[in-house]
Amino acid sequence: MTNVVDTLIVGAGISGLSLAHALQKEARTGSPLKILVAESQGRVGGNITTATAGGFLWEEGPNSFSPTPELMKLAVDVGLKQELIFADRQLPRYVYWENKLQPVPMTPQAMIQSRLLSFPGKLRALFGALGFVAPAMGDRLSQQGGQETVSQFFRRHLGTEVMQRLVEPFVSGVYAGDPQQLSAAAAFGRVTKMADLGGGLVAGALLSARKIRSEGTRLNS
Numbered sequence: 497m498t499n500v501v502d503t504l505i506v507g508a509g510i511s512g513l514s515l516a517h518a519l520q521k522e523a524r525t526g527s528p529l530k531i532l533v534a535e536s537q538g539r540v541g542g543n544i545t546t547a548t549a550g551g552f553l554w555e556e557g558p559n560s561f562s563p564t565p566e567l568m569k570l571a572v573d574v575g576l577k578q579e580l581i582f583a584d585r586q587l588p589r590y591v592y593w594e595n596k597l598q599p600v601p602m603t604p605q606a607m608i609q610s611r612l613l614s615f616p617g618k619l620r621a622l623f624g625a626l627g628f629v630a631p632a633m634g635d636r637l638s639q640q641g642g643q644e645t646v647s648q649f650f651r652r653h654l655g656t657e658v659m660q661r662l663v664e665p666f667v668s669g670v671y672a673g674d675p676q677q678l679s680a681a682a683a684f685g686r687v688t689k690m691a692d693l694g695g696g697l698v699a700g701a702l703l704s705a706r707k708i709r710s711e712g713t714r715l716n717s
């Protein structure tokens with residue numbers, strides 16, 4: 497017997513499952529869809545792995561996410577609203593550097609005072625942030641299908657120190673991935689979009705904030 501489906505989704509990680517959920521939701525308003533999510537492992541979740549033993553429960557993969565409106569909507573949609581635990585945004589983050597836990601600078605003033613970056617490293621980051629940035633090009637980029645990696649993107653914009661001492665610990669904490677292989681646009685979409693606006697990351701951040709404000713005003717009027 498042939499089993500015909502409208503949509504076959506390969507992989508029951510968060511991407512496959514949320515796609516199936518979105519398609520199913522869409523279909524509820526139109527004609528029903530037959531969706532099959534295929535998974536090669538004996539469980540769903542992909543990287544997301546919750547383990548229990550001896551009365552304890554812990555996460556072996558991701559344990560947090562950035563509460564974007566889309567993700568918050570998905571969490572509420574699938575009935576997880578009561579289980580969400582919000583982190584305190586004010587809590588400091590640290591990077592272990594030169595045998596010491598160094599606070600991650602979260603403000604321009606903290607950046608100036610930080611011992612995590614050297615003076616030349618800070619100057620390099622400042623010039624890059626203000627738009628003194630070489631264009632993305634080169635052989636390696638074309639070998640990667642035109643996509644800049646996280647490492648290439650941040651080295652180009654903010655310099656090697658920022659890449660090694662701030663971005664790399666962040667990437668290993670969030671993606672447990674290799675910044676020399678991860679796509680910058682996929683992992684840091686908001687930041688690469690700011691850079692695409694031109695004039696460096698500071699100008700990009702200001703322009704994108706202005707764009708969000710004017711879109712908000714248009715929606716409210």
Ligand SMILES: Cc1cc2nc3c(=O)[nH]c(=O)nc-3n(C[C@H](O)[C@H](O)[C@H](O)COP(=O)(O)OP(=O)(O)OC[C@H]3O[C@@H](n4cnc5c(N)ncnc54)[C@H](O)[C@@H]3O)c2cc1C
Pocket residue numbers: 506507508509510511512534535536537540541542543544556557558559560561562669670671672
């Ligand atoms: C240790 C660790 C910690 C992390 N921490 C965080 C965090 O705190 N916050 C955060 O936002 N992100 C975190 N991440 C990243 C996050 O886990 C991933 O971005 C996300 O889970 C990827 O989901 P996915 O569905 O795209 O892929 P995956 O989770 O990899 O799912 C893909 C699924 O497809 C299946 N599959 C693959 N090929 C086939 C095939 N041919 N046939 C059938 N099935 C197939 C696989 O078995 C798997 O189940 C972390 C990652 C790791 C490894």
